[in-house]
Amino acid sequence: MSTITQSQNPSAVSRWLNALAERLSPQALTQTVRNLLLPAIGIGLFLAFWQLSAPQVETSLGSFPAPSDVWEQAGQLWQEHSSERERATRFVEMQEARNARILADNPDANVSIRPYPGAPTFFDQIGTSLVTVLSGFLLATVIAVPLGVVVGLNRHFAAAVNPLIQVFKPVSPLAWLPLVTMVVSATYVSDDPMFEKAFLTSMITVTLCSLWPTLINTSFGVAAVDPDLINVSRVLRLSFWTHTRKVVLPSSVPMIFTGLRVSLGIAWMVLIAAEMLAQNPGLGKFVWDEFQNGSSQSLSRIMVAVLTIGFIGFLLDRVMLVIQKKVAWNE
Amino acid sequence: MTKPHLELTGVHMAFDTPKGEFLALDNVNLKIRKGEFVSLIGHSGCGKSTVLNIVAGLLQATQGGCVLDGHEVNTPGPERAVVFQHHALMPWLTVYENVELAVNQVFRKTMSKAEKREWIMHNLALVNMQHAIDKRPGEISGGMAQRVGIARALSMKPSVLLMDEPFGALDALTRAHLQDALMSIQQELNSTVIMITHDVDEAVLLSDRIVMMTNGPAATVGEELTVELPRPRNRVTLADDATYVHCRQAVLSFLYEKQSFPAKSQPTRAEPDADTTGPTSSPALPETSADHAVEEVTKERAMA
Structure with a gap:
């Protein structure tokens, strides 16, 4: 080789x-x-159209933000982020200096550094949203792909679960959310929780809404393997596992990835709604907080979030496309 | 006579359809010697592929069965390697990896890594495909892909090579090339081959024996013809060889006089004088064929 x-x-x-x-x-x-x-x-x-028409729309929080207002607020948000970062660095430095002094007096002293307690900025919230959506999407993938393979391989199993898939697929995230919130509150009880409850609620809601396209596409891909290739596998007497691994899965990779791309798109859309209601500190919460805040800049800031959400959604899809081109044999 | 290498005895094949049972094969009997090249020829829909799939073990005969080297065939297996009409290579694997998949499976325990590699390359060399080992099936022509399909089948060291219209999807020139390649490989390896074809020249050129099948439904072996031509055979010099011409004529007469094309017996076109339009005339039709025509008409009516 x-x-x-x-x-x-x-x-x-x-x-x-x-x-x-x-x-x-x-x-x-x-x-x-x-x-x-x-x-x-x-x-x-x-x-141009936006700039001209926005001032015509009057709301109780002033006129609808024009592109220039949005641009200004984007700069503002960046400013807030950098100054907050500076403060955080200073906060940690101060503690380090203090700790150094304590240690100089008494080398056995038990010192610690507390994290900066300030509120998350817009950019921190983007990070939180990305982490939440990717966790939810990964969980959905881990569930949907194996399940899809089983559904695709076994006609009887497919017939049994098909009605469930059809019924649960169109359910809105907002309908799931209260249930997920209650279940998470009741079952995820720990003195030292690894995750925030709001994070788990948002993530699970994302999973519940985004696993269907992957599940359906995987099962279709698996069921649509060329019968000739299946006959080759039979002639070679490939075991069930080898057959699945070497014939079924590679053959359905293009379909699986099509499903994954749709799933990730849905995951991102669902996340914003879920974060709004679950108060997960991400972009959804940012939008909600600004809405509740109701200052004269709120609408511009929400518009910044809207554009950011759109742009990140676009980037996520592009990343999936690149991965698909690397992995799928038909690209 | 010595025991046959491969023997089909009283094979019936019936399929369950929504319209009731469909009898595809009725009492097919066939004996094949080791190293023999046998062609199955017949009109489309006559159950040639069904016979091949039963030998391959991909289908189970409803009655009768197939015995290879004293063992009954129940499941598919690499000792009965199949070359499919549309190469059936894994599109995500390279040429080398496609053959490797077969070799790794069949010689998992009996060959070392180096031996496997050598064996893969040997088989690709047999079909002249060493130059494209890193290409994927989508990047090579249909003829090349079919060569690889043949290499993959040969790499399983099959005791019977089953070919389902292996050259049917190729253009005439490519087909001629591959036929020559197959002839020389078969000469070299002395493998037993069953090949399905509907090309009369291909059948006569390649085969030791041509098995002609009657029209379905309830198809069976109509006639057998031994091709007494010395090997190696050359398609150009054979073109006006008396034996070759005779064999060709015999098969043509079976296909177009004794077993007229099934479409002619369809009820919508089955006017009494329909047959006279063709070059072959109906008075010579033997009884069996007429029976089939009648059966088919009733079948069509039943389905309508």
């Missing part, structure tokens, strides 16, 4: 160089300009 990789290396480099040269050719450049120009025009027109 080593000879194969060695012979591939130079070709990979030259392929890369060729691709680069192609990308810099005049035709490719005009193509790139064209590809960028039309979206830019679209965004520009949208912003």
Whole structure:
């Protein structure tokens, strides 16, 4: 095998160089300009329309925010974040200095550093949301893919669970949330909890809503393996596990990934609603808090959150697409 | 006579359909010697594939059965390797890995890593595919993929090689190339081959014996023809060889005179004078075929 990789290396480099040269050719450049120009025009027109029409919409919190207000608030949020970070660093430094002094007096002293108690900033909340959505999505994947494989492999099992899937699939996260909250409160009792209850509630709600596309697509992919390939597997007398691992799973990878992409999109949408109600300190809570706050900047700040949510959703989908291209054989 | 290598005895095959039972095969008997190349030929829908699938163990005969080297065939297995019409390579594996999947499974315990690798390369060399071992099936032509399919089947060291219209999906030139390749491989390995085809020239060129099947439903072996042509055979010089022409004529006569194409007996077109439009005329039809035609009409009516 080593000879194969060695012979591939130079070709990979030259392929890369060729691709680069192609990308810099005049035709490719005009193509790139064209590809960028039309979206830019679209965004520009949208912003102009927004800027002109926003002041016409009066609310009790002032007029609807125009792009310029949103831009200003985005800067503001960044400012708040950096100053908060600075304060946090100073807070820790102060404690370290104090601890050093205590240790100098008494080397056996028991010192500790308390974390900064300030409120999370907008950017901290983005981080929390991402962690929550990815945990929920991972949990959904871990449940949905194996279950989907079983459903796809066994017609009887599929017939048994199909009605359940059809009924639970369209349920809104808001309907699940109260139930999940109560169950989490009742069952997750610990003196030293590893997770916040709000985090668990949001995560489980995300899981419940986002596992269906993966489950359904996996089962379809598994059930749709080319009968010829199944016959090859039978002729080779592959064991059930080898058959699943070497034939069924690779064959359904493209379908599984299509499901995963849809699931992640749903997970992200559901998360915001779940965080609003569960008070998980993420973007959903940010929106809710700003709404409750009702200051003159609130609407602009919510609009910043809206755009951020959209942009992150787009990025998540792109990341999934890249992974899909790496993993799936048909791409 | 010595015991046959492979023997099909009284094979009946009935399928359950929503319209009731459908009898595909009726009392198929076949004996095949070791190293013999046998072609199954017949019109589409006559149950050729069903026979092959029963030998492969992919289907279970409803009556009768198949015995290979004294063992009854009940399940599929690598000693009866199958070459499928559409190569059936795993699209996510490279050419090498596709053959490796088979070799790893069949010689898991009996070959070392190096031996396996050598054996994989040997089989790919047999079909002239060493140059593309890192390509995926999507990156090579249909003919190349079919070569790999043959290499994969050969790599299982099968005692019978089953080929289900292996060249049916290929263009004429590629098909000729692969037929020549198959002939030389079979000459070299002396393997027992059962091949399904509906190409008369292919059957005569490749086979030691041609088994002609009657039209379905309730298809069975109609005639058998031994092709007494010396090997190696050359398609160009054979073209006007008397034996070759005779064999070809015999098969054609079976297919188009004795077993007219099933479509002709469909009730919508089964006008009394329909057959006279063709080059072959109906008066010569033997009784069996007429019976089938009648059966088919009733079957069609039952289904309508």
